Amino acid sequence: MNLTHAILAALLYIVAAPVLAGLLAGVDRIISARMQARIGPPLLQPFYDLFKLFQKERIAVNKTGHFFLLGYLLFTIIAGVEFFIGGDLLIVIFALALGSVFFVLGAFAAGSPYSHIGAERELIQLMASEPMLILSAMGFYVATGSFQVHDIWSRPDLLIVILPGMFAGLVYVLTIKLRKSPFDLATSHHAHQEIVKGITTEFSGPYLAVIELAHWYETILLLGFLYLFFAPWPWLAVLALAAVYFLEILADNTNARLYWQWVLRSSWIFTAVAGAGNLVVLYYLSRGGTP
């Protein structure tokens, strides 16, 4: 991928990702409403919300916390740009983690008990999901011999065929990353199970809007990860992503929040079995069955 293409891809991501993710959030809210026997908001409601938040008064508990939010947004965008220009998957993953760490630090710095609990829980979620993300990069490496997204998506073969465990594992931790029940420990859309508003308790107005925006960038990036499994067949990819997202909504509306112990243990075990299992099988197959 040459420089012009890279710049175009980066710009496209920066502009299009929030639009796509906002629409997705709109669809999400309509489907969720139908599952709860409601009509639901209009499709563009997430955008109205975002614009309104940006217009609100700036209120904060201290002067420093929201700088960390800037770090959250910035590093999430960097992660996405690195991904969509075809860069190194591991760099994508740790830029994303770095963004989340900034988010957590912002919540800690607020010095409020509710945002503090939310921050600790967000860290648990990070710890639960991080290994699977890294493992998926390893899976792509074993399958294609490269960590470069560019090399992975230009492969002619369908990677889901040899990396089914990785795909399953990623879908599992996607629930954590998308803040869907039963894994929405840090903050949730379901008021009935929430400790105030978790990690976002002390952020309001424009600061809350920044968090929402960063989350939208993150969502598109994560869906990009899943896309790689179907890259040669775009239509199949879109269908698969739609199905996965529908499943996430379904899980969100049919489950209550779990204990953190369950979230951490189950995702580490799932990662070890599906992710690492897939990796080890692939390793021995690639060596012609001679360990």
Place this chain on the structure above:
Amino acid sequence: MNIVLFLILFPLAMAGLIALLGGHVGLRTALVKIGSGVVAIGALVLLALNLQGETQWLRFDWPWLQKAVLGLDILVTLILLVIAVRGRQITVTALVIAQAALIGMTEFGGHAHAHVEAPLFIDSFSMIMAHIVGVIGGLIVWHAVGYMPHYHHHHPEVPGGQRWFFATIYLFLGAMYALVFSNHLSWLFLAWEVTTLCSFLLISYPRTPEARHNAFLALRLNMLGGVAFAGALLYLAKTGGPFALSEIIRSAPASMLVPVLLICVAGLTKAAQMPFSAWLLGAMVAPTPVSALLHSSTMVKAGVYVFVRFAPLLQNTVMGLLLALIGVTTFLFASCIAISQSNAKRVLAYSTIANLGLIVTCACVGNPQAVWAAILLIIFHAVAKALLFIAVGSAEHSIGSRDIEDMEGLIERRPKTALAILIGIAGMFLAPFGMLVSKWAAIEALMKSHPILPVMVAFGSSATLFFWSKWMGKILSTVKGPPPPHGPVSMEEKNAMFFLSLLTVGLCAAWPFISSLSIKPFLLSYYGTAVELNRVTIVIMSSMLALIVALPLSLLYKGEKKLRITTPYLSGANVLERDLFTASIGGTKPLAIRSYYLTEFFAEGRLTRMGLAATIALLAALVMVVKP
């Protein structure tokens, strides 16, 4: 290359001088300060003289030299024997005697000891190590000058022995220099034993029963390594194998299995790897400079040094894989245990054990890329860990506690110390250390070996994310108003914190240069190939590092007039002050926030037992694989 001799002999001379003249406080302080400067500058001069990083050999025409080394060896053994017998330590005594017997059989058993052409040498890796020893060691000594009077002030029960304390530290630095410049294995062994002896003396410095107990624990475990090392020497003597490091590395790996394994076991003990890790946790009873020294520039780095040296012999061998598994198991378990710790020094100790595990893993995988990662890890870990220990020691003085929970809001109470801790933590797990090396380089390199290694790294590194982030969060948290500061921080402590912070930040910018100037020549001389970094990767990495450095600076930004400051949400019943609230049953209550330590999930005892069981099983497997 007289500078090499100077670097080894100068600290030894300083040790002697301080021991002789150190009774006078002013004179001692001046000596120690000048000495620390010379040690640091000497290491930098080495860089200027040998910028090309060519390997150079030092030959000596003195036939008595080898006998002198042997004599010193016997002297050290005798001292250890006296210590063990006087301490009524049966195991240590037995180990010392066993080691003496092995060395005796090596030297006087009638085996013609292989001749070593050049007993000392210098190449780019020993130069990197020399810088770590000199610059970081020098800064720690400088810091100790300011710290020790405070220490004795706060611990009146500890008998003042600063004269011997500083003499021992210089002896330690001299031994470390000798260790990294030795080509002759018996010389390396002598330096190895001296570091064991020095660490014992320094850990037992507080003279309490706990310190004594922990010092003997350290001695016991390290002597175990010493016996293994002596066994390697005997094996080499019996089989007529080479005694020069340079020749051992060029030998066929199959012919060197036994001595390499034995020396690696010695390396495991010194690098505090499971199952030998207990001593490093005990070592924190000693004053802060000792911890800083043991954890960053000396001792544990001697352990990983031999692994990096033997990396070509370990590459693609079953032995290498098993040793790498010990390292990665240590990394995973120590990282998980660190989550449950609230004592800052224990967190640092477990993170040292974990990071050394990662270094051992990379070195044992042994491909050029993994060794590249291992060396970068050694550098970054030394700088960041020295900074963290010194900053935590300083915080301990000013708030009277080393518990992380008591560091709440340190950013307001002690902004400079807090910033130093934040830079240190960022250096350990964000930039440059954690994300750049432990995740990216290590995982990419380990993928070329067995996939179970990077999988365990992935789990372990997500645990490190947890405990470092919550510590940072605690420091940044602004719950309490600033209470009055406890005690002043000495000028020397501030200097050391400042320069180490600067070094940590500077490494973010300098790592591509270190890679191409120092690590690349070493890899070329070892493997004939080197790691070529992708330019785009360097650019992206460096700009991210710059951003991380720049973001804390934005804390200085005071503007934004439109912002309205309010109190945090406390269920609708704040009192005027921000950390008080009206409770539901009435009355004003102070707000208190405590972090998650997940002590049942990541239980220290259970995880330690699991780690010990796994690593002991791996050691047993190693013995089965390597049959002499």
